[in-house]
Amino acid sequence: MRDFSEYRGYEVYGLSVVGFVKGFAAFRSIATTFLMRENIGTLDREGTIVIEPHGWYPLDGYLRAFNAIARETGESVVRQLGVGVMQNVHWPKEADSLEGMVRLINVGYHMHHRRDGVPLHDPVKGLTPSLIGSYEGRKVSDSVFVIECANPYPCLFDQGLVQGGLRRLGVKPGSVTVTHEASRPCRAKDGESCTLRLQLGPGAEWGIRSRVSTRPGPGIRF
Known part of the structure:
Protein backbone atom coordinates (compact mmCIF):
# COMPACT_ATOMS: atom_id res chain seq x y z
CA MET A 1 0.00 0.00 0.00
CA GLN A 87 -20.20 21.12 -3.62
CA ASN A 88 -18.76 22.11 -0.23
CA VAL A 89 -15.48 23.96 -0.86
CA HIS A 90 -14.75 27.63 -1.52
CA TRP A 91 -14.72 28.67 -5.17
CA PRO A 92 -12.83 31.59 -6.74
CA LYS A 93 -15.48 34.28 -7.20
CA GLU A 94 -14.99 34.30 -10.97
CA ALA A 95 -15.86 30.60 -11.17
CA ASP A 96 -19.56 31.36 -11.59
CA SER A 97 -19.91 29.89 -15.08
CA LEU A 98 -18.97 26.70 -16.86
CA GLU A 99 -16.00 28.35 -18.51
CA GLY A 100 -14.98 29.97 -15.24
CA MET A 101 -15.08 26.64 -13.41
CA VAL A 102 -12.85 24.96 -16.00
CA ARG A 103 -10.45 27.89 -16.15
CA LEU A 104 -10.11 28.30 -12.37
CA ILE A 105 -10.37 24.75 -11.06
CA ASN A 106 -6.60 24.69 -10.49
CA VAL A 107 -6.75 27.89 -8.43
CA GLY A 108 -9.52 26.41 -6.30
CA TYR A 109 -7.48 23.24 -5.84
CA HIS A 110 -4.46 25.14 -4.54
CA MET A 111 -6.65 27.32 -2.29
CA HIS A 112 -7.47 24.19 -0.28
CA HIS A 113 -3.93 22.93 0.27
CA ARG A 114 -0.91 24.26 2.10
CA ARG A 115 2.67 23.24 2.89
CA ASP A 116 4.40 23.85 6.23
CA GLY A 117 1.54 26.16 7.20
CA VAL A 118 1.77 28.29 4.05
CA PRO A 119 -1.19 28.26 1.60
CA LEU A 120 -0.31 27.14 -1.92
CA HIS A 121 -2.32 29.97 -3.43
CA ASP A 122 -1.83 33.64 -2.65
CA PRO A 123 -4.25 36.21 -4.13
CA VAL A 124 -1.31 38.50 -4.99
CA LYS A 125 1.60 36.13 -5.65
CA GLY A 126 -0.42 33.36 -7.29
CA LEU A 127 0.40 29.65 -7.03
CA THR A 128 3.34 28.24 -5.09
CA PRO A 129 5.30 25.42 -6.80
CA SER A 130 4.60 22.16 -4.99
CA LEU A 131 4.24 18.40 -5.30
CA ILE A 132 0.44 18.36 -5.36
CA GLY A 133 0.16 18.67 -9.14
CA SER A 134 -2.56 20.52 -10.98
CA TYR A 135 -5.73 20.69 -13.04
CA GLU A 136 -5.21 22.30 -16.44
CA GLY A 137 -8.38 23.27 -18.29
CA ARG A 138 -8.45 24.42 -21.91
CA LYS A 139 -10.96 25.09 -24.63
CA VAL A 140 -10.85 22.78 -27.63
CA SER A 141 -13.85 24.13 -29.55
CA ASP A 142 -17.09 26.01 -28.96
CA SER A 143 -18.62 22.84 -27.54
CA VAL A 144 -15.67 21.03 -25.95
CA PHE A 145 -13.33 21.68 -23.03
CA VAL A 146 -10.77 19.30 -21.58
CA ILE A 147 -9.25 19.20 -18.09
CA GLU A 148 -5.95 17.41 -17.58
CA CYS A 149 -5.81 16.10 -14.01
CA ALA A 150 -2.21 15.52 -12.88
CA ASN A 151 -2.44 15.19 -9.10
CA PRO A 152 -2.35 12.47 -6.42
CA TYR A 153 -6.12 12.05 -6.13
CA PRO A 154 -7.92 9.09 -7.77
CA CYS A 155 -9.16 9.34 -11.35
CA LEU A 156 -12.75 8.58 -10.35
CA PHE A 157 -12.63 11.27 -7.67
CA ASP A 158 -11.74 13.89 -10.28
CA GLN A 159 -14.60 12.76 -12.50
CA GLY A 160 -16.94 13.27 -9.57
CA LEU A 161 -15.31 16.62 -8.80
CA VAL A 162 -16.21 17.96 -12.23
CA GLN A 163 -19.71 16.52 -12.05
CA GLY A 164 -20.17 18.12 -8.63
CA GLY A 165 -19.11 21.46 -10.09
CA LEU A 166 -21.74 21.18 -12.81
CA ARG A 167 -24.40 20.43 -10.19
CA ARG A 168 -23.32 23.38 -8.07
CA LEU A 169 -23.58 25.64 -11.10
CA GLY A 170 -27.12 24.42 -11.67
CA VAL A 171 -26.30 22.96 -15.09
CA LYS A 172 -29.27 21.01 -16.44
CA PRO A 173 -28.61 17.26 -16.11
CA GLY A 174 -27.54 15.78 -19.42
CA SER A 175 -26.66 19.10 -21.05
CA VAL A 176 -22.94 18.56 -20.42
CA THR A 177 -21.36 15.12 -20.55
CA VAL A 178 -18.10 14.30 -18.75
CA THR A 179 -16.00 11.44 -20.08
CA HIS A 180 -12.47 10.13 -19.58
CA GLU A 181 -10.50 10.28 -22.83
CA ALA A 182 -9.64 6.63 -23.38
CA SER A 183 -6.75 7.39 -25.72
CA ARG A 184 -4.95 9.37 -23.03
CA PRO A 185 -3.01 8.09 -19.96
CA CYS A 186 -4.88 7.21 -16.78
CA ARG A 187 -3.64 7.24 -13.19
CA ALA A 188 -5.63 4.09 -12.51
CA LYS A 189 -3.36 2.39 -15.08
CA ASP A 190 -0.09 3.83 -13.75
CA GLY A 191 -0.26 6.98 -15.87
CA GLU A 192 0.75 10.37 -14.48
CA SER A 193 -2.48 12.14 -15.43
CA CYS A 194 -6.04 11.70 -16.69
CA THR A 195 -7.83 13.84 -19.26
CA LEU A 196 -11.52 14.60 -18.84
CA ARG A 197 -13.61 15.81 -21.78
CA LEU A 198 -16.59 18.11 -21.21
CA GLN A 199 -18.99 18.06 -24.16
CA LEU A 200 -21.83 20.58 -24.41
CA GLY A 201 -25.17 19.44 -25.66
CA PRO A 202 -27.76 21.58 -27.49
CA GLY A 203 -28.67 24.75 -25.62
CA ALA A 204 -25.76 24.67 -23.16
CA GLU A 205 -23.31 27.58 -23.01
CA TRP A 206 -19.85 27.81 -21.46
CA GLY A 207 -20.32 31.43 -20.49
CA ILE A 208 -23.78 31.18 -18.97
CA ARG A 209 -23.79 32.69 -15.49
CA SER A 210 -25.12 30.81 -12.53
CA ARG A 211 -26.42 32.12 -9.23
CA VAL A 212 -24.04 29.76 -7.47
CA SER A 213 -22.43 31.09 -4.33
CA THR A 214 -18.67 30.85 -4.15
CA ARG A 215 -19.00 30.24 -0.41
CA PRO A 216 -19.96 26.75 0.80
CA GLY A 217 -22.73 26.01 3.23
CA PRO A 218 -22.00 25.58 6.95
CA GLY A 219 -21.13 22.23 8.42
CA ILE A 220 -18.96 21.00 11.25
CA ARG A 221 -20.45 17.89 12.81
CA PHE A 222 -21.76 14.83 11.03
Whole structure:
Protein backbone atom coordinates (compact mmCIF):
# COMPACT_ATOMS: atom_id res chain seq x y z
CA MET A 1 0.00 0.00 0.00
CA ARG A 2 1.36 3.40 -0.96
CA ASP A 3 2.06 5.58 2.08
CA PHE A 4 2.19 8.98 0.31
CA SER A 5 5.12 9.96 2.53
CA GLU A 6 6.28 12.49 -0.07
CA TYR A 7 3.32 14.66 0.99
CA ARG A 8 4.28 14.95 4.65
CA GLY A 9 4.19 18.60 5.60
CA TYR A 10 1.30 19.20 3.21
CA GLU A 11 -2.22 19.71 4.53
CA VAL A 12 -5.73 19.80 3.12
CA TYR A 13 -8.33 22.35 4.20
CA GLY A 14 -11.14 21.15 6.43
CA LEU A 15 -13.90 22.03 3.98
CA SER A 16 -12.53 19.42 1.61
CA VAL A 17 -12.79 16.84 4.38
CA VAL A 18 -16.34 18.04 5.12
CA GLY A 19 -17.20 17.33 1.48
CA PHE A 20 -15.54 13.92 1.74
CA VAL A 21 -17.81 12.98 4.64
CA LYS A 22 -20.93 14.38 2.96
CA GLY A 23 -20.10 12.37 -0.14
CA PHE A 24 -20.95 9.21 1.80
CA ALA A 25 -24.53 10.44 2.23
CA ALA A 26 -26.38 8.00 4.53
CA PHE A 27 -23.23 5.89 5.04
CA ARG A 28 -21.13 8.41 6.94
CA SER A 29 -20.08 5.77 9.42
CA ILE A 30 -17.91 4.40 6.61
CA ALA A 31 -16.24 7.80 6.24
CA THR A 32 -15.65 7.81 9.99
CA THR A 33 -13.87 4.46 9.77
CA PHE A 34 -11.54 5.49 6.95
CA LEU A 35 -10.70 8.91 8.36
CA MET A 36 -10.19 7.82 11.95
CA ARG A 37 -7.72 5.18 10.76
CA GLU A 38 -5.59 8.16 9.74
CA ASN A 39 -6.35 10.22 12.88
CA ILE A 40 -8.29 12.75 10.82
CA GLY A 41 -11.06 14.36 12.85
CA THR A 42 -12.25 13.50 16.34
CA LEU A 43 -15.18 11.58 17.78
CA ASP A 44 -17.86 13.00 20.02
CA ARG A 45 -19.48 11.06 22.86
CA GLU A 46 -21.89 9.37 20.44
CA GLY A 47 -19.05 8.20 18.20
CA THR A 48 -19.90 10.72 15.50
CA ILE A 49 -16.98 12.20 13.59
CA VAL A 50 -16.29 15.89 14.07
CA ILE A 51 -14.49 17.82 11.32
CA GLU A 52 -13.42 21.44 11.72
CA PRO A 53 -14.24 23.11 8.37
CA HIS A 54 -11.56 25.76 8.81
CA GLY A 55 -8.95 23.43 10.22
CA TRP A 56 -6.14 21.72 8.35
CA TYR A 57 -5.49 17.98 8.11
CA PRO A 58 -2.44 15.96 6.97
CA LEU A 59 -2.57 15.32 3.23
CA ASP A 60 -0.65 12.04 3.36
CA GLY A 61 -3.26 10.52 5.68
CA TYR A 62 -6.12 11.94 3.61
CA LEU A 63 -4.69 10.36 0.45
CA ARG A 64 -4.25 7.03 2.22
CA ALA A 65 -7.93 7.18 3.14
CA PHE A 66 -8.79 7.67 -0.54
CA ASN A 67 -6.56 4.76 -1.48
CA ALA A 68 -8.25 2.50 1.03
CA ILE A 69 -11.69 3.51 -0.20
CA ALA A 70 -10.72 2.80 -3.80
CA ARG A 71 -9.68 -0.72 -2.74
CA GLU A 72 -12.55 -1.52 -0.41
CA THR A 73 -15.60 0.11 -1.99
CA GLY A 74 -17.14 0.50 -5.44
CA GLU A 75 -16.27 3.01 -8.14
CA SER A 76 -19.48 4.93 -7.55
CA VAL A 77 -18.42 5.72 -3.98
CA VAL A 78 -15.11 7.28 -5.04
CA ARG A 79 -16.86 9.31 -7.72
CA GLN A 80 -19.47 10.51 -5.24
CA LEU A 81 -16.71 11.76 -2.93
CA GLY A 82 -15.65 14.14 -5.68
CA VAL A 83 -19.21 15.39 -6.01
CA GLY A 84 -19.40 15.98 -2.26
CA VAL A 85 -16.10 17.86 -2.10
CA MET A 86 -16.83 20.15 -5.05
CA GLN A 87 -20.20 21.12 -3.62
CA ASN A 88 -18.76 22.11 -0.23
CA VAL A 89 -15.48 23.96 -0.86
CA HIS A 90 -14.75 27.63 -1.52
CA TRP A 91 -14.72 28.67 -5.17
CA PRO A 92 -12.83 31.59 -6.74
CA LYS A 93 -15.48 34.28 -7.20
CA GLU A 94 -14.99 34.30 -10.97
CA ALA A 95 -15.86 30.60 -11.17
CA ASP A 96 -19.56 31.36 -11.59
CA SER A 97 -19.91 29.89 -15.08
CA LEU A 98 -18.97 26.70 -16.86
CA GLU A 99 -16.00 28.35 -18.51
CA GLY A 100 -14.98 29.97 -15.24
CA MET A 101 -15.08 26.64 -13.41
CA VAL A 102 -12.85 24.96 -16.00
CA ARG A 103 -10.45 27.89 -16.15
CA LEU A 104 -10.11 28.30 -12.37
CA ILE A 105 -10.37 24.75 -11.06
CA ASN A 106 -6.60 24.69 -10.49
CA VAL A 107 -6.75 27.89 -8.43
CA GLY A 108 -9.52 26.41 -6.30
CA TYR A 109 -7.48 23.24 -5.84
CA HIS A 110 -4.46 25.14 -4.54
CA MET A 111 -6.65 27.32 -2.29
CA HIS A 112 -7.47 24.19 -0.28
CA HIS A 113 -3.93 22.93 0.27
CA ARG A 114 -0.91 24.26 2.10
CA ARG A 115 2.67 23.24 2.89
CA ASP A 116 4.40 23.85 6.23
CA GLY A 117 1.54 26.16 7.20
CA VAL A 118 1.77 28.29 4.05
CA PRO A 119 -1.19 28.26 1.60
CA LEU A 120 -0.31 27.14 -1.92
CA HIS A 121 -2.32 29.97 -3.43
CA ASP A 122 -1.83 33.64 -2.65
CA PRO A 123 -4.25 36.21 -4.13
CA VAL A 124 -1.31 38.50 -4.99
CA LYS A 125 1.60 36.13 -5.65
CA GLY A 126 -0.42 33.36 -7.29
CA LEU A 127 0.40 29.65 -7.03
CA THR A 128 3.34 28.24 -5.09
CA PRO A 129 5.30 25.42 -6.80
CA SER A 130 4.60 22.16 -4.99
CA LEU A 131 4.24 18.40 -5.30
CA ILE A 132 0.44 18.36 -5.36
CA GLY A 133 0.16 18.67 -9.14
CA SER A 134 -2.56 20.52 -10.98
CA TYR A 135 -5.73 20.69 -13.04
CA GLU A 136 -5.21 22.30 -16.44
CA GLY A 137 -8.38 23.27 -18.29
CA ARG A 138 -8.45 24.42 -21.91
CA LYS A 139 -10.96 25.09 -24.63
CA VAL A 140 -10.85 22.78 -27.63
CA SER A 141 -13.85 24.13 -29.55
CA ASP A 142 -17.09 26.01 -28.96
CA SER A 143 -18.62 22.84 -27.54
CA VAL A 144 -15.67 21.03 -25.95
CA PHE A 145 -13.33 21.68 -23.03
CA VAL A 146 -10.77 19.30 -21.58
CA ILE A 147 -9.25 19.20 -18.09
CA GLU A 148 -5.95 17.41 -17.58
CA CYS A 149 -5.81 16.10 -14.01
CA ALA A 150 -2.21 15.52 -12.88
CA ASN A 151 -2.44 15.19 -9.10
CA PRO A 152 -2.35 12.47 -6.42
CA TYR A 153 -6.12 12.05 -6.13
CA PRO A 154 -7.92 9.09 -7.77
CA CYS A 155 -9.16 9.34 -11.35
CA LEU A 156 -12.75 8.58 -10.35
CA PHE A 157 -12.63 11.27 -7.67
CA ASP A 158 -11.74 13.89 -10.28
CA GLN A 159 -14.60 12.76 -12.50
CA GLY A 160 -16.94 13.27 -9.57
CA LEU A 161 -15.31 16.62 -8.80
CA VAL A 162 -16.21 17.96 -12.23
CA GLN A 163 -19.71 16.52 -12.05
CA GLY A 164 -20.17 18.12 -8.63
CA GLY A 165 -19.11 21.46 -10.09
CA LEU A 166 -21.74 21.18 -12.81
CA ARG A 167 -24.40 20.43 -10.19
CA ARG A 168 -23.32 23.38 -8.07
CA LEU A 169 -23.58 25.64 -11.10
CA GLY A 170 -27.12 24.42 -11.67
CA VAL A 171 -26.30 22.96 -15.09
CA LYS A 172 -29.27 21.01 -16.44
CA PRO A 173 -28.61 17.26 -16.11
CA GLY A 174 -27.54 15.78 -19.42
CA SER A 175 -26.66 19.10 -21.05
CA VAL A 176 -22.94 18.56 -20.42
CA THR A 177 -21.36 15.12 -20.55
CA VAL A 178 -18.10 14.30 -18.75
CA THR A 179 -16.00 11.44 -20.08
CA HIS A 180 -12.47 10.13 -19.58
CA GLU A 181 -10.50 10.28 -22.83
CA ALA A 182 -9.64 6.63 -23.38
CA SER A 183 -6.75 7.39 -25.72
CA ARG A 184 -4.95 9.37 -23.03
CA PRO A 185 -3.01 8.09 -19.96
CA CYS A 186 -4.88 7.21 -16.78
CA ARG A 187 -3.64 7.24 -13.19
CA ALA A 188 -5.63 4.09 -12.51
CA LYS A 189 -3.36 2.39 -15.08
CA ASP A 190 -0.09 3.83 -13.75
CA GLY A 191 -0.26 6.98 -15.87
CA GLU A 192 0.75 10.37 -14.48
CA SER A 193 -2.48 12.14 -15.43
CA CYS A 194 -6.04 11.70 -16.69
CA THR A 195 -7.83 13.84 -19.26
CA LEU A 196 -11.52 14.60 -18.84
CA ARG A 197 -13.61 15.81 -21.78
CA LEU A 198 -16.59 18.11 -21.21
CA GLN A 199 -18.99 18.06 -24.16
CA LEU A 200 -21.83 20.58 -24.41
CA GLY A 201 -25.17 19.44 -25.66
CA PRO A 202 -27.76 21.58 -27.49
CA GLY A 203 -28.67 24.75 -25.62
CA ALA A 204 -25.76 24.67 -23.16
CA GLU A 205 -23.31 27.58 -23.01
CA TRP A 206 -19.85 27.81 -21.46
CA GLY A 207 -20.32 31.43 -20.49
CA ILE A 208 -23.78 31.18 -18.97
CA ARG A 209 -23.79 32.69 -15.49
CA SER A 210 -25.12 30.81 -12.53
CA ARG A 211 -26.42 32.12 -9.23
CA VAL A 212 -24.04 29.76 -7.47
CA SER A 213 -22.43 31.09 -4.33
CA THR A 214 -18.67 30.85 -4.15
CA ARG A 215 -19.00 30.24 -0.41
CA PRO A 216 -19.96 26.75 0.80
CA GLY A 217 -22.73 26.01 3.23
CA PRO A 218 -22.00 25.58 6.95
CA GLY A 219 -21.13 22.23 8.42
CA ILE A 220 -18.96 21.00 11.25
CA ARG A 221 -20.45 17.89 12.81
CA PHE A 222 -21.76 14.83 11.03
